[in-house]
Amino acid sequence: MSSQTGLEVGLRQVAPIPLAARFGCEAGELLALVGPSGSGKTTILRCIAGLNHPGEGTVSCAGAAWLDTARGINLAPQRRSVGIVFQHYALFPHLSAQKNVEAAMAHVAAGERAGRARDLLQLVHLSGLEGRRPLQLSGGQQQRVALARALARDPAVLLLDEPFSAVDRVTRRRLQRELAQLRARIRVPIVLVTHDLDEARALADRMVILWRGETLQEGPTAQLMARPATAQVARLLDQNNLFEGRVAAQRPDESKTLLAWLGYTLEAVHAPAFGVGDAVSWMIPPECVILHRRDRPSAGENENPVSGVIRECVPLGETTSVALDIDAPAAVPLAMSLLTHHARRNRLAVGDRVRVTLLASGIHLMPPAEFSSARAADKSAWRE
Amino acid sequence: MNWPALLLSLKLSAWTVVWLLPLGILVARQIAWRDFPGRAWVEAAVALPLVLPPTVLGYYMLSVFGAATPIGQAWQSAFGRPLAFSFDGLLLASILFNIPFAVQPMQRAFQSIPREVREAAWCSGMSHWRTFLMIEFPLAWPGIVSALVLTFAHTMGEFGVVLMMGGNIPGETQTIAIAIYDRVQAFDEHGAAAMSSLLLAFSLLAIGAVYVLANRVGRPRE
Numbered sequence: 001m002s003s004q005t006g007l008e009v010g011l012r013q014v015a016p017i018p019l020a021a022r023f024g025c026e027a028g029e030l031l032a033l034v035g036p037s038g039s040g041k042t043t044i045l046r047c048i049a050g051l052n053h054p055g056e057g058t059v060s061c062a063g064a065a066w067l068d069t070a071r072g073i074n075l076a077p078q079r080r081s082v083g084i085v086f087q088h089y090a091l092f093p094h095l096s097a098q099k100n101v102e103a104a105m106a107h108v109a110a111g112e113r114a115g116r117a118r119d120l121l122q123l124v125h126l127s128g129l130e131g132r133r134p135l136q137l138s139g140g141q142q143q144r145v146a147l148a149r150a151l152a153r154d155p156a157v158l159l160l161d162e163p164f165s166a167v168d169r170v171t172r173r174r175l176q177r178e179l180a181q182l183r184a185r186i187r188v189p190i191v192l193v194t195h196d197l198d199e200a201r202a203l204a205d206r207m208v209i210l211w212r213g214e215t216l217q218e219g220p221t222a223q224l225m226a227r228p229a230t231a232q233v234a235r236l237l238d239q240n241n242l243f244e245g246r247v248a249a250q251r252p253d254e255s256k257t258l259l260a261w262l263g264y265t266l267e268a269v270h271a272p273a274f275g276v277g278d279a280v281s282w283m284i285p286p287e288c289v290i291l292h293r294r295d296r297p298s299a300g301e302n303e304n305p306v307s308g309v310i311r312e313c314v315p316l317g318e319t320t321s322v323a324l325d326i327d328a329p330a331a332v333p334l335a336m337s338l339l340t341h342h343a344r345r346n347r348l349a350v351g352d353r354v355r356v357t358l359l360a361s362g363i364h365l366m367p368p369a370e371f372s373s374a375r376a377a378d379k380s381a382w383r384e
Numbered sequence: 385m386n387w388p389a390l391l392l393s394l395k396l397s398a399w400t401v402v403w404l405l406p407l408g409i410l411v412a413r414q415i416a417w418r419d420f421p422g423r424a425w426v427e428a429a430v431a432l433p434l435v436l437p438p439t440v441l442g443y444y445m446l447s448v449f450g451a452a453t454p455i456g457q458a459w460q461s462a463f464g465r466p467l468a469f470s471f472d473g474l475l476l477a478s479i480l481f482n483i484p485f486a487v488q489p490m491q492r493a494f495q496s497i498p499r500e501v502r503e504a505a506w507c508s509g510m511s512h513w514r515t516f517l518m519i520e521f522p523l524a525w526p527g528i529v530s531a532l533v534l535t536f537a538h539t540m541g542e543f544g545v546v547l548m549m550g551g552n553i554p555g556e557t558q559t560i561a562i563a564i565y566d567r568v569q570a571f572d573e574h575g576a577a578a579m580s581s582l583l584l585a586f587s588l589l590a591i592g593a594v595y596v597l598a599n600r601v602g603r604p605r606e
Contacts, residue, residue: 050506050507077503077506083507090498090500103518106514
C-alpha cells in the first residue's frame with residue numbers, strides 16, 4: 001500500500017506496550033481505531049503524532065516519511081503536519097480561545113492569523129466566544145476550541161483521541177454531527193480513537209480492530225460489523241450471538257452452506273472456505289433474529305425456524321431487548337431486538353415459548369474460536 | 385542604620401536572583417519532567433542546603449574555594465582577586481545555599497503543567513523554545529516569582545554561610561544580618577533594633593507575597 005495523499009502506518013514493538021499494527025487511511029476518509037482499554041489505540045495515535053517512539057515501524061503521510069526506523073527517520077512532532085485533539089483537549093489555559101487557535105499558526109503571516117482564527121472558531125460554531133479562556137467555556141465548547149486549534153495548522157492528518165468522551169450525551173451527539181458535517185470541508189485523513197462502538201459505527205468509513213496492540217482486522221465499518229474475520233473480533237464488536245457449530249453440507253449451486261447446530265440444520269450464506277464436517281464459530285446479529293407472529297403464520301417462517309423460552313425481556317426506549325433460551329440439551333441464550341410496540345402487540349413476557357427465524361443472510365461463519373474461555377476476559381475488558 | 389551593609393545585602397540578593405532564575409528553571413524543568421537514573425539523588429542534593437548547617441556548607445566552600453586551593457588560585461589568576469572573603473565568593477555561597485528555595489517552587493510549578501498541554505504545543509508546530517516562552521513560562525510564572533521572592537528574602541537574612549565564606553569585611557562582605565550581629569556585640573541596641581525591624585518588615589512582605597502567589601498556583605486550571 002502506498003498513497004500520495006493518505007496516511008500509512010506500520011508499527012511494531014515489544015515493550016513497553018506490545019504493538020503490531022498496520023493500517024492506512026485515505027484523504028477524506030475517517031478511520032476509527034477501536035478496541036478495549038489497553039489495546040494500544042492512544043499509543044498508536046501518539047506514534048503518528050511523534051509523541052511516542054515505537055521500536056520499529058513506518059509512518060508516512062501524503063508521500064512524506066515521518067517515521068522510518070529502518071532509514072533512521074523520526075521527525076519531531078513540530079515537523080509532522082498533524083492536528084490532534086486530545087481526550088482532555090489540553091488547551092492552553094492562560095490563553096483565550098482566539099489565542100489558542102492562533103498559537104498553532106506559526107506558518108501563517110502574522111497579520112492574517114487573527115482573521116483565520118476567527119474563521120476557524122466560526123467554523124466550529126464559537127463566534128462571540130473568542131475572548132474566553134478555556135475555564136470559562138463548557139466541555140463541548142472546549143472541545144470545539146481544540147478542534148479549531150488542530151485545524152489551524154492546516155494539518156495533513158487529523159487525529160482525534162476519544163474526543164467525545166468527556167462531554168454529556170446530548171453534547172456528544174451534537175459534536176458528532178458537527179464532525180460529520182465538517183468532514184466535507186477538510187480533505188485529509190482523519191483517525192479517530194474510540195472505545196465506543198456506536199460512535200465508530202456512526203462516524204467511521206472504516207474501522208481497525210485492535211487487541212493488545214495488534215491489528216486484528218481492518219475494513220469498511222458495515223462489512224466489519226456484519227462479517228468479522230474471527231470469533232475474537234466478533235466478541236470485540238460486542239456480538240453476543242456467537243456460537244459453535246459444524247458444517248453439515250455445502251450447496252454451491254444454491255449459494256448455501258448448511259450448518260449443524262444443537263440438532264437444528266440452519267441455512268447460511270455460502271461460505272466456501274469451510275469443508276463439510278469442519279467445526280466453525282458462527283454469529284448472527286440480534287436484528288437478524290425475527291420473531292414469528294403467534295396469531296397467524298407469515299411468509300418466511302420456514303427459514304431457519306428455532307424455538308425457545310423467553311428468559312429476559314427488557315424495553316430500552318424504542319427497542320426491546322429479548323433473550324431466549326433455545327430448546328437444546330443445554331440452554332443456549334440467543335439475543336434479539338425488536339421494536340417495543342411490536343413486543344407489546346405480541347404481549348411478550350418472560351417464560352413465554354416463542355418461535356423465531358434466523359435469517360440466513362445474517363448468519364456468518366468464522367474459523368472456530370481458539371479458546372472459548374477467553375470470552376469472559378474479552379468482555380470484561382470493555383468495562384474498564 | 386548601616387547603609388553600606390544594607391546596600392550590600394540588596395546587591396547580593398539581586399545578583400543571587402539573577403543567577404538562580406535561569407539556573408533554577410533549567411534544573412527545575414529537568415526534575416519536574418525527566419525521569420533519569422539518580423533523579424532522587426539530584427533532588428536530595430537540591431534539598432540538602434535546607435538541612436545542612438550553614439557553617440558546614442561554609443566550611444566546605446572554604447576548603448574547595450579558599451585561596452590555597454586549585455580553584456581559588458585559578459580564580460585569583462583569572463580575575464586578579466580572591467574568591468574566598470570577597471563579594472564573588474559571597475555570591476557563589478549564596479547561590480549554592482539558595483538552590484532549594486529557587487528550585488523547589490519552580491519544580492512544583494512546572495509539575496503542575498499537564499504533559500498534554502506541552503505536547504499540544506509541539507503538535508501545534510511550536511518549537512521547544514517557543515513552547516517554553518509562550519506556554520511553560522507563563523503557566524509556571526507564579527511559582528517562578530515565589531522562588532525568586534523567597535531567594536531574595538532568604539539571601540537578605542542569611543548569616544552563617546555569609547560569615548564563613550565572606551568574613552566580615554565592612555563595605556566588601558559585611559551584609560545587614562552580620563551588621564546586626566556586630567551592633568548587638570557592640571551593645572548598640574538602637575542600631576540593632578532599627579536594622580532588625582527593617583529586615584522583619586521586609587521578610588514579612590516577601591513571605592506574604594509568596595503565599596498570595598502560591599494560592600494562585602494551587603488553583604485548578606482545568
